[in-house]
Amino acid sequence: MKIAVCVSLVPDSTTKVKIGSSGKSIDENGVTFILNPYDEYAVEEAVQLKEKSGAETYAISFGSDRSKEAIKKAYQMGIEKGILIKANSDDYDSYTVAKNLADALNELKPDLIFFGKQSIDFDGMAIPGMVATLLNLPFVNVVTKLDVNRNEVTAEREIEGGKEIIVSALPAIIGAQKGLNNPRYPNLKSIMASKSKPIEEKNSTYSGNKTEVISMNLPPAKGKGKILENGAESAAELVKLLRDEAKII
Amino acid sequence: MAKILAYIESKENKFKNSAFETISEAKRLSGILGCDFASLVISNQSADELKVLGDYGPEEIFHLNLDEMNSIKGGNIKYSYSAIAKAVSEFAKQNGFTIILFSGTGFGKALSPAVSILTDSALISDITGINVNDGIISATKPVYAGKAFAEIKVNSANVVLSLRPNVFKAEKTDSNNAKVTDITSASLNLSANDFSAVVTEVVLSQGKIDVAEADKIVSGGRGLKGPDNFHLIEELASVIGAATGTSRAVVDAGWRPHSEQVGQTGKTVSPGLYIACGISGAIQHLAGMSSSKCIVAINKDKDAPIFQVADYGIIGDLFEVLPVLKEEFKKVL
Numbered sequence A: 001m002k003i004a005v006c007v008s009l010v011p012d013s014t015t016k017v018k019i020g021s022s023g024k025s026i027d028e029n030g031v032t033f034i035l036n037p038y039d040e041y042a043v044e045e046a047v048q049l050k051e052k053s054g055a056e057t058y059a060i061s062f063g064s065d066r067s068k069e070a071i072k073k074a075y076q077m078g079i080e081k082g083i084l085i086k087a088n089s090d091d092y093d094s095y096t097v098a099k100n101l102a103d104a105l106n107e108l109k110p111d112l113i114f115f116g117k118q119s120i121d122f123d124g125m126a127i128p129g130m131v132a133t134l135l136n137l138p139f140v141n142v143v144t145k146l147d148v149n150r151n152e153v154t155a156e157r158e159i160e161g162g163k164e165i166i167v168s169a170l171p172a173i174i175g176a177q178k179g180l181n182n183p184r185y186p187n188l189k190s191i192m193a194s195k196s197k198p199i200e201e202k203n204s205t206y207s208g209n210k211t212e213v214i215s216m217n218l219p220p221a222k223g224k225g226k227i228l229e230n231g232a233e234s235a236a237e238l239v240k241l242l243r244d245e246a247k248i249i
Numbered sequence B: 001m002a003k004i005l006a007y008i009e010s011k012e013n014k015f016k017n018s019a020f021e022t023i024s025e026a027k028r029l030s031g032i033l034g035c036d037f038a039s040l041v042i043s044n045q046s047a048d049e050l051k052v053l054g055d056y057g058p059e060e061i062f063h064l065n066l067d068e069m070n071s072i073k074g075g076n077i078k079y080s081y082s083a084i085a086k087a088v089s090e091f092a093k094q095n096g097f098t099i100i101l102f103s104g105t106g107f108g109k110a111l112s113p114a115v116s117i118l119t120d121s122a123l124i125s126d127i128t129g130i131n132v133n134d135g136i137i138s139a140t141k142p143v144y145a146g147k148a149f150a151e152i153k154v155n156s157a158n159v160v161l162s163l164r165p166n167v168f169k170a171e172k173t174d175s176n177n178a179k180v181t182d183i184t185s186a187s188l189n190l191s192a193n194d195f196s197a198v199v200t201e202v203v204l205s206q207g208k209i210d211v212a213e214a215d216k217i218v219s220g221g222r223g224l225k226g227p228d229n230f231h232l233i234e235e236l237a238s239v240i241g242a243a244t245g246t247s248r249a250v251v252d253a254g255w256r257p258h259s260e261q262v263g264q265t266g267k268t269v270s271p272g273l274y275i276a277c278g279i280s281g282a283i284q285h286l287a288g289m290s291s292s293k294c295i296v297a298i299n300k301d302k303d304a305p306i307f308q309v310a311d312y313g314i315i316g317d318l319f320e321v322l323p324v325l326k327e328e329f330k331k332v333l
């Protein structure tokens, strides 16, 4: 079995966002980049499958040289091989990423492809479904439980107020959600070993964005709220404010 | 010439409010672009049940019967996302729709990427606004979990947009001239191969409002001290008709299920009212709820960051405040 995990590098969730000088992206000065948290569940699932029944495992990322960090983290968690598809520029939209990943995956022909359900930068939840459709493969996103059989998978997909049970043929694309497993913390040995592991580099095969960010802005600043200071004695006043002023109750 | 299709989600043959929001936005956009719009529903509803959509403006409602569609595959299935995506895409292509709107629900977010590829469209997901400049469409999209907003322009003849629930206004029109037209899966070239992954079962927790869909949310954090105290949150929520939410610290401690977690690695919510009790307001939590229309914080620490985004708040011990607050709400509701 061959398993591929598509990984991306994103700003750490504690990042205080500032807008960069272009006015179209964030200021990356001082920002720490990490493996997308949802990708950790994807990587962990692939590694567990490898440990259980043996598999060739790949981490694939599209982006600049910096994205190697995402692949390295996947190595630390137990992935064996890595491929970086080098972006021609920093300006790429989800369509361009999906096209490049689809081309690489089409060459690799894995039996199972994992993604994190979304990346925490643009939160699009777009790329797994796009790649699946480009490759004409079945796809289940927001998966919290997965059973892989010989040529079929059964997945639990989280939906509003419940879950769906989905049966899919293989090869398939699975988008991992928190709850799927508990991602391991890499130990020192695997961290050291990952340092010297090579990463295969490929050239980008597509660059024709369908969308363009024309500006990026911080959310409008909030006015000062009305904070009442008398504990339980303020409850009646709060209800009155919500009713008469905010008109929400 | 642009032409707008609103894909209307029908869960268990019922429309959610997000469906009406999506129709209303399609209508508004068609007014600005001076173009036609219609809606498409795939469900087992009758023409009469579908006609309520007309209250929000569409004259043309196209309907594909879900059972008829599923019969192509046969067997015990509820629905298949891939088959629905194919049906929507074929319908849009055959009828010249260039703009397809989805509600940004779990359903809409699963369908829209596939539809964008099948219709060769740009995709902008989870948007909070649509703008038109010189006939060119752009959308406002929260990025970095709401810490910033990107304005994203469409550089393609076709576009698929998914609209974040609870943000766009559902507006009724004066008259309902809706006409329901049935379409068949044969006309959409559907085959068994399009059902590559199938939903065989849907398990819903009964009687609970999901945080992602709720118009009011009461959230409890680590300040609740333990799982046994969450009845305080549940009781307040039930009095005001709210869903219950929580922080990651609470989920990680195993006090509440992950499905209730609000924040960067939980659900993004924009309810009309969000009451945060014993939640400090960590940046990852704020990311998921700061676009709520009215935020109320109850916390004993006057310096808790949650107060910086709060419209209203009480500094105090939640174990004292919540029981009184519940009674005060009861008096006026």
Ligand SMILES: Cc1cc2nc3c(=O)[nH]c(=O)nc-3n(C[C@H](O)[C@H](O)[C@H](O)COP(=O)(O)OP(=O)(O)OC[C@H]3O[C@@H](n4cnc5c(N)ncnc54)[C@H](O)[C@@H]3O)c2cc1C
Binding pocket: A013, A037, B220, B221, B222, B223, B224, B246, B247, B248, B249, B250, B261, B262, B263, B264, B265, B266, B267, B277, B278, B279, B280, B281, B282, B283, B284, B285, B288, B298, B299, B300, B301, B304, B316, B317, B318, B319
């Ligand atoms: C990658 C990553 C992703 C994350 N994603 C999320 C996410 O999606 N959602 C999320 O919520 N967090 C997330 N976090 C965690 C986040 O950083 C915080 O740890 C978490 O939000 C804290 O939860 P809390 O506010 O319940 O607890 P605490 O920070 O411990 O706050 C408890 C609050 O309760 C108050 N309190 C205590 N007792 C009382 C009382 N008797 N009466 C009134 N107030 C009282 C205290 O003053 C304090 O403000 C993430 C972290 C990381 C690293």
